[in-house]
Amino acid sequence: MKIHTLSALLAAAAITTTASAEMTVLELEFPPPKVTSTPAPIRLPHLEAPNAKAPAISVPADVTNVAAGKTVTSSDPWPIIGELDMVTDGDKESEDGYYVELGEMQQWVQVDLEAPTEIYGIGLWHYHAQPRAYLDVIIQVSDDPEFGEGVTTIFNNDHDDSSGMGQGKDPAYIEKNHGRLIPGNKTVGRYVRFYSNGNTSDGLNHYIEVEVFGRSAE
Numbered sequence: 001m002k003i004h005t006l007s008a009l010l011a012a013a014a015i016t017t018t019a020s021a022e023m024t025v026l027e028l029e030f031p032p033p034k035v036t037s038t039p040a041p042i043r044l045p046h047l048e049a050p051n052a053k054a055p056a057i058s059v060p061a062d063v064t065n066v067a068a069g070k071t072v073t074s075s076d077p078w079p080i081i082g083e084l085d086m087v088t089d090g091d092k093e094s095e096d097g098y099y100v101e102l103g104e105m106q107q108w109v110q111v112d113l114e115a116p117t118e119i120y121g122i123g124l125w126h127y128h129a130q131p132r133a134y135l136d137v138i139i140q141v142s143d144d145p146e147f148g149e150g151v152t153t154i155f156n157n158d159h160d161d162s163s164g165m166g167q168g169k170d171p172a173y174i175e176k177n178h179g180r181l182i183p184g185n186k187t188v189g190r191y192v193r194f195y196s197n198g199n200t201s202d203g204l205n206h207y208i209e210v211e212v213f214g215r216s217a218e
Contacts, residue, residue, distance in 0.1 A: 006100065026181070026213055027056040028123045032094035033177040039131040040201045047158040048171035049131060054181040059120040059213060062082070067192070067212035071112045076102040084109065092209045094129035103181070106163055106201035110193040111210055114216040116143060119184030122154070123211035124194065126175050133172045134205070136163045136197035139182060141189035152189065155182050163197060170204070188217045 005080045041178025072084040081101035087109055091098050100109070119141060126134045136158040175179060192212055196205045 010049050022061050023058045024061055026059045026063070026121045027044050028054075028179055028181055028211070029038040029092075030178045031125075031128075032096070034129060035096050035131065036094075037130040042133055042174065042200045043133070044133060044200070046157065046170045047169050048173050050174065052171075052173070053118070054178075055183055057121045057181065057183055060215065063120050063213050063215050065123075065211045066113050066117055066214050067111050067210055070114065072109055072210075073112070074100075074102060075107045075108045076205075087090050087207050090123050090209070091176075092179070094208065096128065098126055099206050099208040102205040102207075104198060104205075105128040107196060108193050108195045109147075109207050109210070110191055111212060112145070113192065113212060113214070116188055116190050117212070117214040118217045119154075119187045119189070119192070119212060119214040121184050122182040122192070123179050123209070123213070125177075125179040125210075126196065127206040127208060127209040128163060128175045128177045128179075128200070130201060131174050131176070132201045134196045134199045135172070136195060137170075137172075138163065138165055138168065138195040140193045140195075141184075141187045141191070142193070143190050145191055147191070147193055150189075152187050154184060154187055156162045158197075163195065165195070184212075184214065195216040 072087045139155040157170040158168045161167040
C-alpha cells in the first residue's frame with residue numbers, strides 16, 4: 001500500500017512539473033518613458049497607490065497577442081486625431097502619430113479577434129505623455145458585436161456607476177509607459193470592447209495600444 005501511494009505521488013508530481021513547464025509568466029513590453037507636460041491635479045476616491053504592482057499572470061506557452069493587426073471599430077468613427085488601426089499596430093510611443101483621440105463623454109473602441117478566443121490577459125495604453133487617470137474604464141468581452149447579450153465584464157473602475165453599466169470595484173490608476181496589465185480570467189469571446197469617459201486632464205478619450213493575450217477557443 002505504501003509503495004502504491006508513493007508511486008501515485010511521484011506520478012502526480014511528474015504531471016505537475018510537466019504542466020508547470022508549459023506555462024510562462026505574461027510580461028508586457030514597455031515603450032520608453034517620455035513625460036512632456038505637467039499633470040492636472042488628480043483627485044479620485046478610488047485611485048490606487050502609486051507603487052501598486054501589476055498582477056502575475058501565468059499563461060500557456062502558445063498564448064500570443066491575438067489583437068495584433070486586427071480590425072478596430074469605435075463609438076466615434078471619426079477620431080479627432082489618428083486612425084483606429086493605430087490601436088492594434090504595435091506602436092506604444094506617446095508622441096503624436098501614435099495615439100487615437102476620440103471625442104468627449106463615454107466612448108469605446110472594439111477589437112474583432114475574428115474567432116472565439118480564450119483570453120488570459122490584456123495590455124492597455126491610453127496615453128502616457130502626461131500622468132493622468134482615465135475615468136470609467138470598463139473592459140467587456142462578447143461573441144455579439146453589438147454587446148447586447150452574452151457580455152462578460154473583466155475590468156470596471158466606474159466606482160459610482162456614472163456610466164450606467166454597473167458599479168465597478170477595480171481602482172482608477174495613473175497612466176504610465178508600462179500601461180496596464182489586466183487578467184483575462186480565461187474569458188472566451190470574439191470581441192473585446194474598451195470604454196472610457198474622459199480623464200483627469202480633459203474630457204477626451206485616448207488609446208495608444210491594446211494587446212489581447214489569448215489562444216483559439218475553437
